[in-house]
Amino acid sequence: xxxxxxxxxxxxxxxxxxxxxxxxxxxxxxxxxxxxxxxxxxxxxxxxxxxxxxxxxxxxxxxxxxxxxxxxxxxxxxxxxxxxxxxxxxxxxxxxxxxxxxxxxxxxxxxxxxxxxxxxxxxxxxxxxxxxxxxxxxxxxxxxxxxxxxxxxxxxxxxxxxxxxxxxxxxxxxx
Numbered sequence: 001x002x003x004x005x006x007x008x009x010x011x012x013x014x015x016x017x018x019x020x021x022x023x024x025x026x027x028x029x030x031x032x033x034x035x036x037x038x039x040x041x042x043x044x045x046x047x048x049x050x051x052x053x054x055x056x057x058x059x060x061x062x063x064x065x066x067x068x069x070x071x072x073x074x075x076x077x078x079x080x081x082x083x084x085x086x087x088x089x090x091x092x093x094x095x096x097x098x099x100x101x102x103x104x105x106x107x108x109x110x111x112x113x114x115x116x117x118x119x120x121x122x123x124x125x126x127x128x129x130x131x132x133x134x135x136x137x138x139x140x141x142x143x144x145x146x147x148x149x150x151x152x153x154x155x156x157x158x159x160x161x162x163x164x165x166x167x168x169x170x171x172x173x174x175x
Contacts, residue, residue, distance in 0.1 A: 001052040006033065010045055011054070018058045022046075068124045069104075071149065075119040075129075077136050078144035089114050091141040104128065 003011075009032060013025050022039040030037045049055045064072070079092040092115050099105050099119055107120035123129045126149065133147040 001048075001054060003054070006037070006041075007045060007049060007054075009033070010042060011049070014046075014055070014058075018060075064122060069122040071123040071126050071129060073121050073123075073129045073147050073149045075117075075121055075133060075136070075148075076144070076146045077117045077119075077142055079115050079117070079141050080143040081141065085115075088141075092117065095136070095139065095141065102132070 006029065009029050010025060013020055013028060022042040025042045026037050026039040029042070046055065064070075077095065079095060080088055082088040082091065092110065096108065096110065096117050099108055099117065102121075104122050105119050106122060107118075109118050110116065111118065121129050121132065129147060129149070133145060136142055137145040
């Protein structure tokens with residue numbers, strides 16, 4: 001799907017306020033583009049963006065600190081030491097799956113070699129993150145593990161608020 005200026009403006013406005021009414025978006029866009037854009041056009045375009053998968057979902061961004069999540073960190077884990085690369089990738093996938101099941105892991109990605117895992121983790125106490133790190137570090141498949149504690153973000157803080165662990169679920173112990 002090719003996006004034009006109107007689509008990009010609509011997306012920008014929705015990122016600022018995902019609950020904005022179509023009439024308000026139409027008014028703002030009409031002023032910005034110096035033309036009359038009816039709210040039905042906004043409705044049509046938003047539906048088209050949803051159907052095309054450009055808009056995946058509407059969500060809420062929550063202040064992590066107001067819920068007690070005062071600690072955040074970036075975790076890196078490198079898996080290796082196996083004779084065959086396929087075994088290393090398989091073990092990486094297993095550890096990645098275990099991390100995906102943790103509610104306080106809000107971002108997870110593999111590096112391009114598929115043997116390294118990056119995770120963004122939140123906690124109410126520093127010890128929560130340290131426990132995860134220690135378990136990973138002690139795993140015989142892990143050849144390198146690092147944990148960096150972060151201070152308050154200066155950009156992108158809304159990304160953190162979209163994946164907070166609000167409902168406690170049972171987590172797997174062996175990472």
